[in-house]
Amino acid sequence: MSRDQKVSREQKAPSRAQQGRRAARELAVQALYQWQMTGKSVTAVEAEFRSQVPDDDLETHENWLKVMEIADLALFHELLHNVARYRKDLDASIAPLLDRRLEDIDPIELAILRLGTYELSHRLDVPYRAVINEGVELARSFGATDGHKYINSILDKLASRLRSAEVSARRR
Numbered sequence: 001m002s003r004d005q006k007v008s009r010e011q012k013a014p015s016r017a018q019q020g021r022r023a024a025r026e027l028a029v030q031a032l033y034q035w036q037m038t039g040k041s042v043t044a045v046e047a048e049f050r051s052q053v054p055d056d057d058l059e060t061h062e063n064w065l066k067v068m069e070i071a072d073l074a075l076f077h078e079l080l081h082n083v084a085r086y087r088k089d090l091d092a093s094i095a096p097l098l099d100r101r102l103e104d105i106d107p108i109e110l111a112i113l114r115l116g117t118y119e120l121s122h123r124l125d126v127p128y129r130a131v132i133n134e135g136v137e138l139a140r141s142f143g144a145t146d147g148h149k150y151i152n153s154i155l156d157k158l159a160s161r162l163r164s165a166e167v168s169a170r171r172r
Contacts, residue, residue, distance in 0.1 A: 016070075022134065023071035025115065028079035029138050032111035035084060042084040046077065083111075083118045090117040097157045109147050112138045116155045120162045128159040128166050 014022065027049060035045045052065040068076075083090065094113050095102050105113070116135040119126050132155045139148035160167050 017072070019070055020072035021075055022137075023067045024073070024075035024079065025134055025138060026141070027067055027071055027076045028083070028115055029108065029111045029142060031076075031080050032083055032114060033108050033142075035080075036107050036111060042080050046080055049076075079115060079118065082122065083114050086118060086122070087114065090114045090121070093117050093121065093158060093162070094154065097154050106144055106147065108142050109139060109144070109151060112143065112151055113154055116151070117158055117162075120155070120158055124163075128163045129170070132156060132159060 031042070031045050031049055034040070034048075035042050038045070049068070052068070091102055091114070094117055098105065102110070112135050115138075116131050119131045119134075120128060123131075132152060135151045135155045136148045139151040143151065
């Protein structure tokens with residue numbers, strides 16, 4: 001691949017489907033955070049997200065209604081409900097890789113790690129590199145200043161464990 005082809009490939013705008021999946025993940029992380037912090041059911045949290053009214057004073061990425069207009073809502077529903085459903089298994093996969101107790105992880109970073117772990121273990125149609133990249137981007141948007149580095153490290157280790165064949169094939 002020539003340098004020009006590589007540059008044009010990297011600058012290619014995300015497709016509508018990619019934008020929809022990214023928006024679904026953004027909503028899922030925010031909804032998972034709310035679920036973790038409030039103890040409400042995921043069904044109640046999802047209903048709150050879906051019943052938002054327009055608020056022109058919010059920035060686009062903070063305005064759930066605008067994000068929902070482009071989001072893949074079926075994916076949002078799947079991610080939210082299945083991360084909650086498999087939380088114990090997801091946490092069991094994450095915990096051995098942490099440098100601190102699970103309870104000491106920043107709540108938004110925990111939501112991102114749970115989401116990434118779910119996708120690595122249950123969404124085999126999503127390449128592991130895409131899962132890691134999405135987790136890093138979510139951490140840059142919603143996490144602490146250097147949280148994306150931590151997310152990258154943990155998801156990379158998880159990918160090696162959960163998708164060893166895919167990771168090995170990519171590294172060859």
